Amino acid sequence: xxxxxxxxxxxxxxxxxxxxxxxxxxxxxxxxxxxxxxxxxxxxxxxxxxxxxxxxxxxxxxxxxxxxxxxxxxxxxxxxxxxxxxxxxxxxxxxxxxxxxxxxxxxxxxxxxxxxxxxxxxxxxxxxxxxxxxxxxxxxxxxxxxxxxxxxxxxxxxxxxxxxxxxxxxxxxxxxxxxxxxxxxxxxxxxxxxxxxxxxxxxxxxxxxxxx
Numbered sequence: 001x002x003x004x005x006x007x008x009x010x011x012x013x014x015x016x017x018x019x020x021x022x023x024x025x026x027x028x029x030x031x032x033x034x035x036x037x038x039x040x041x042x043x044x045x046x047x048x049x050x051x052x053x054x055x056x057x058x059x060x061x062x063x064x065x066x067x068x069x070x071x072x073x074x075x076x077x078x079x080x081x082x083x084x085x086x087x088x089x090x091x092x093x094x095x096x097x098x099x100x101x102x103x104x105x106x107x108x109x110x111x112x113x114x115x116x117x118x119x120x121x122x123x124x125x126x127x128x129x130x131x132x133x134x135x136x137x138x139x140x141x142x143x144x145x146x147x148x149x150x151x152x153x154x155x156x157x158x159x160x161x162x163x164x165x166x167x168x169x170x171x172x173x174x175x176x177x178x179x180x181x182x183x184x185x186x187x188x189x190x191x192x193x194x195x196x197x198x199x200x201x202x203x204x205x206x207x208x209x210x211x212x
Contacts (some may be wrong), residue, residue, distance in 0.1 A: 012061065013201070016105055017046075017048065017052060017055065017056065018056045018066075019048070019183070020048070021046050021048075021052075021057065022043060022044075022048035022063065022066060022070070024042050024045040024046040024114045025037070025042055025063050025064070025067060026067065026088065026110050026111065026114065026134075026192075027045060028041065028042065028045060029110060029113075029114050030110040031068065034117075034199050035064055035114065035117065037060070038060065039053045039054070039057070039059070039060055039169065040062075042060070042063065060066075064114070067111065067114055068114070068115050070106065070111070071111040071112070071115035071184045072107065072115060072132060072133065074104065074111070075100075075101070075104050075115075075133050076133050078100045079097055079100045079133060079136055080136070081100070082096040082097060082099060082100035083096055083097065083158065085142070089141075089149075090143060090144035090147050090150070091144075091149060091194060091198055092142075092205075093140050093196065094137075094140055094141065094144060094164055094197070094198075095138060095190060095194040096136065096193065097136070097137055097167075097192045098163070098166075098167040098193060098194065099186065099190045100164065101167050101168070101171055102135075102170060102171045102174060102186055102189075102190060103186070104176055105171035105172070105174065105182055106171075106174055106186070107176045108138075112171070112175060113175075126128045134160060136166065137160045137163065137164060138157055138160040139156075141156045141159045141160050142156035144159075145159070146176070149198070150198065151199055151203060163197055165189070166193050166197060167193060168197075169191055169199065170190070170193060174186065174189070189211075
């Protein structure tokens with residue numbers, strides 16, 4: 001019996017060849033820290049013949065796009081759930097988004113890194129999906145602007161950029177082990193970011209020239 005006859009049905013045994021290929025891609029990325037692998041390598045790790053990936057993906061770029069879509073969908077789902085559970089205040093809602101982003105980075109570190117490192121080609125259809133999380137943050141901050149909870153001289157888009165830079169930096173530090181990542185520590189860290197974001201790093205500082 002040929003290798004094709006023995007290997008390919010194994011990928012389809014659970015009706016899950018596509019899932020097996022995506023998991024193999026994540027495993028290779030976790031092992032190497034980059035996505036410079038071939039479809040042939042992907043097939044080998046998944047335990048199928050070298051032609052099997054083409055049943056679902058035309059190229060490695062399609063595999064990475066599928067993983068990126070999957071990661072972004074999971075992130076958006078977590079963020080929507082966080083907003084649904086958040087209190088009514090704008091500050092609580094923005095902080096809930098920050099916590100959900102950090103939790104995603106901690107719970108799905110490989111997927112988190114791959115989502116950010118897999119390149120998006122210009123004009124790619126899922127470019128819009130890639131910004132769903134960002135648009136959710138922007139809408140939440142626009143609500144905060146309307147409620148007078150944040151400064152009015154910056155647009156919601158500008159505020160979203162600043163807050164995303166804050167929380168992404170902390171998420172990266174936590175995921176890399178540079179900061180303690182216990183649930184209590186994460187909550188304290190995100191609360192600190194929220195305080196600095198909403199009240200400003202200079203809040204309560206003496207006026208310039210007051211120190212003598």
